[in-house]
Amino acid sequence: METKKAKILIVDDEKGLRFGTQRLLEDEGYDVETAENGEQGIKLGTSNDFDVAVIDLKMPDIDGLDVLKEIKSSHPNTVCFIATAYASYDTAIQSTRLGAFGYIPKPFSPEEFIYQVELGVKQRELILDTQRLKREREESLLEIANEKSRLNTIIKSISDGVLVVNKVGEVAYFNYAALKYLNIPELKIGDEILNSLPKKIVDLVNKILESEKILLKTFSTQIDFQPVQELVIEAACTPVPHVDGSLAGVVIVLSNITQFKKIEQIKSQFVSMVAHELKTPLAAVQGFINIMLDPSIRIDKEKEKDYLSRSVARLKGLTDLVNDLLDISRMELQTKQREIEDIDIRKVIQNTSQFLEIELKKKEISCEINTEENLPTIKADLNEITRLITNLLSNAIKYNKENGKIYIDASVGKNYLSIKIKDTGVGMKPEEKAKLFNEFYRAKNEKTRGISGTGLGLTIVKRIVDSYHGKIDVDSEYGMGTTFTITLPINTN
Amino acid sequence: MKLIAIIDDDPDILDASSLVLKSKGYSVITANNPNDGYKIVKEKKPDLIILDVMMDEPDDGFFLAQKFRKEKIMTPILMYTSVSKAIGLDFGKSEMVPVDDFVEKPISPDELVHKVENLLHKFEEKR
Numbered sequence: 001m002e003t004k005k006a007k008i009l010i011v012d013d014e015k016g017l018r019f020g021t022q023r024l025l026e027d028e029g030y031d032v033e034t035a036e037n038g039e040q041g042i043k044l045g046t047s048n049d050f051d052v053a054v055i056d057l058k059m060p061d062i063d064g065l066d067v068l069k070e071i072k073s074s075h076p077n078t079v080c081f082i083a084t085a086y087a088s089y090d091t092a093i094q095s096t097r098l099g100a101f102g103y104i105p106k107p108f109s110p111e112e113f114i115y116q117v118e119l120g121v122k123q124r125e126l127i128l129d130t131q132r133l134k135r136e137r138e139e140s141l142l143e144i145a146n147e148k149s150r151l152n153t154i155i156k157s158i159s160d161g162v163l164v165v166n167k168v169g170e171v172a173y174f175n176y177a178a179l180k181y182l183n184i185p186e187l188k189i190g191d192e193i194l195n196s197l198p199k200k201i202v203d204l205v206n207k208i209l210e211s212e213k214i215l216l217k218t219f220s221t222q223i224d225f226q227p228v229q230e231l232v233i234e235a236a237c238t239p240v241p242h243v244d245g246s247l248a249g250v251v252i253v254l255s256n257i258t259q260f261k262k263i264e265q266i267k268s269q270f271v272s273m274v275a276h277e278l279k280t281p282l283a284a285v286q287g288f289i290n291i292m293l294d295p296s297i298r299i300d301k302e303k304e305k306d307y308l309s310r311s312v313a314r315l316k317g318l319t320d321l322v323n324d325l326l327d328i329s330r331m332e333l334q335t336k337q338r339e340i341e342d343i344d345i346r347k348v349i350q351n352t353s354q355f356l357e358i359e360l361k362k363k364e365i366s367c368e369i370n371t372e373e374n375l376p377t378i379k380a381d382l383n384e385i386t387r388l389i390t391n392l393l394s395n396a397i398k399y400n401k402e403n404g405k406i407y408i409d410a411s412v413g414k415n416y417l418s419i420k421i422k423d424t425g426v427g428m429k430p431e432e433k434a435k436l437f438n439e440f441y442r443a444k445n446e447k448t449r450g451i452s453g454t455g456l457g458l459t460i461v462k463r464i465v466d467s468y469h470g471k472i473d474v475d476s477e478y479g480m481g482t483t484f485t486i487t488l489p490i491n492t493n
Numbered sequence: 494m495k496l497i498a499i500i501d502d503d504p505d506i507l508d509a510s511s512l513v514l515k516s517k518g519y520s521v522i523t524a525n526n527p528n529d530g531y532k533i534v535k536e537k538k539p540d541l542i543i544l545d546v547m548m549d550e551p552d553d554g555f556f557l558a559q560k561f562r563k564e565k566i567m568t569p570i571l572m573y574t575s576v577s578k579a580i581g582l583d584f585g586k587s588e589m590v591p592v593d594d595f596v597e598k599p600i601s602p603d604e605l606v607h608k609v610e611n612l613l614h615k616f617e618e619k620r
Contacts, residue, residue, distance in 0.1 A: 276547065276575060279575050279598070280503060280575060280598075282599065283503075283506065283575055283598035283599040283600070284503055284505035284506055284509070284599075285505075285599075286599030287505065287506060287509035287510070287598075287599050287600050288505065288509055290509075290599065290600070290601055290602055291509055291512055291513060291602060294513075294602045294603075296516070296602070297512065297513060297516040297602060298516065299512065303512075307509075310505055310508075314505065
């Protein structure tokens with residue numbers, strides 16, 4: 001035995017035997033201690049954990065069986081032998097009953113003795129091994145139990161619903177989210193469940209249960225509870241195999257995809273609006289061209305020129321629309337890095353009104369700019385702020401009357417900058433005001449006919465203002481004019 | 494001479510359609526919104542109505558058509574459609590859509606004239 005020397009205790013009142021056996025065992029590589037009487041034997045045997053103890057039966061002070069009893073009660077794993085010259089059937093039974101492993105009759109030969117001790121040491125190893133295994137098993141069982149309850153807690157508390165159905169359609173496991181999504185008030189393990197599930201889920205579960213071999217894939221379906229309940233659920237059904245690979249059941253994971261569906265709907269509405277806005281001018285242009293190409297329809301040069309210039313105007317509108325769409329998409333994707341700099345809003349207003357001078361002159365509109373002295377600069381992207389002022393000012397021109405007026409005020413508040421753009425134009429009805437910032441919304445009434453636009457200008461304005469944590473207010477009276485007020489926070493740092 | 498009313502909010506479409514029909518000898522009256530459209534039909538009693546499906550609202554054309562039928566104005570209606578079909582608003586002739594035929598935008602002069610002639614012809618036979 002390479003590892004540790006086995007520890008042997010010899011308890012014997014006969015000195016010669018003590019020394020003889022000690023030397024014998026030490027020669028065999030054992031670690032030996034001896035006691036010369038019962039009292040010493042008990043003391044040594046109870047205070048040390050011996051592998052093997054050989055106890056003489058007849059000792060003057062304390063009987064060997066009592067020594068055996070004491071040692072066994074404090075160290076039950078010490079393998080004990082009783083050695084005696086007075087071997088009798090009764091003492092054999094008694095000593096075995098007290099926990100002795102064996103009986104060594106005196107006198108014994110060295111070989112016989114060593115053989116017995118070796119047996120004892122093996123027995124001791126066996127006992128210790130068994131104990132270690134038992135302890136390990138208990139520990140791992142405890143671990144599994146902990147793991148199970150941990151997993152259980154995790155699954156119970158996730159927001160997705162989990163429902164496991166066995167091969168015959170009984171509930172094998174569920175969490176509370178599953179009950180909530182399926183609107184089942186109560187459920188017990190073992191309940192027949194298929195009848196209370198939506199048909200779409202049952203179909204998938206049956207497909208998995210009835211298939212001949214295990215389908216290692218997930219089948220999913222969407223269940224729309226609207227309009228009864230604002231809820232759309234995705235149910236993903238996956239087969240659960242046994243360890244041997246055979247089918248144990250189906251796990252159904254239910255996820256709430258209501259928000260996702262809403263976004264999808266908004267997206268498809270947006271796409272159809274874009275499609276409509278793109279197709280309308282194209283249809284007009286194509287209509288004109290079709291007429292001009294049709295040999296059976298005669299039109300004079302002047303009409304043809306009119307149609308061509310109107311086509312050009314529609315195509316320009318289309319280009320503007322595509323540019324606005326690209327701007328919106330850039331803003332959303334944030335592909336363009338902002339170049340934040342100190343911006344003097346007065347300069348932006350002046351530059352923009354100069355840029356739009358031709359439009360102003362066309363309708364004979366006068367523009368009055370009133371900006372406070374010592375306006376603080378704001379930290380922003382110049383392109384975005386210019387775009388903001390341009391869109392608002394060009395709206396103020398487009399929706400203004402001939403000979404109308406535009407007032408632009410810029411002032412400073414406690415920690416914000418306020419820009420007011422007021423026109424004397426067509427104004428808005430209350431219901432039009434409510435939809436103002438919607439994509440492609442354009443107020444359509446007898447006063448706005450003939451005014452072209454993409455319907456995205458104010459959408460872009462609102463997005464820019466929002467992105468700087470600012471605010472936009474609209475004040476309007478139908479037929480009288482509109483005032484847009486923008487407040488942008490000043491970065492005081 | 495047959496009188497045709499065209500109701501569409503796009504002035505370019507109104508102009509182009511008018512020109513095509515006039516070149517084939519029809520008289521044409523136009524309106525660029527549902528209200529005016531209703532008025533000209535009531536007053537001028539055209540032989541055929543051409544109606545755009547999407548005016549101020551995506552279903553203005555349907556509403557106007559239903560209004561005519563409710564008031565027993567049984568004049569044949571040809572409906573202009575644009576992307577409505579592509580976006581899933583797939584419709585055919587029905588009680589909800591009491592029109593007699595559809596023309597998809599952009600309008601080809603041949604198709605427009607052909608459908609107008611057909612409808613007028615059918616309608617005369619019925620009477």
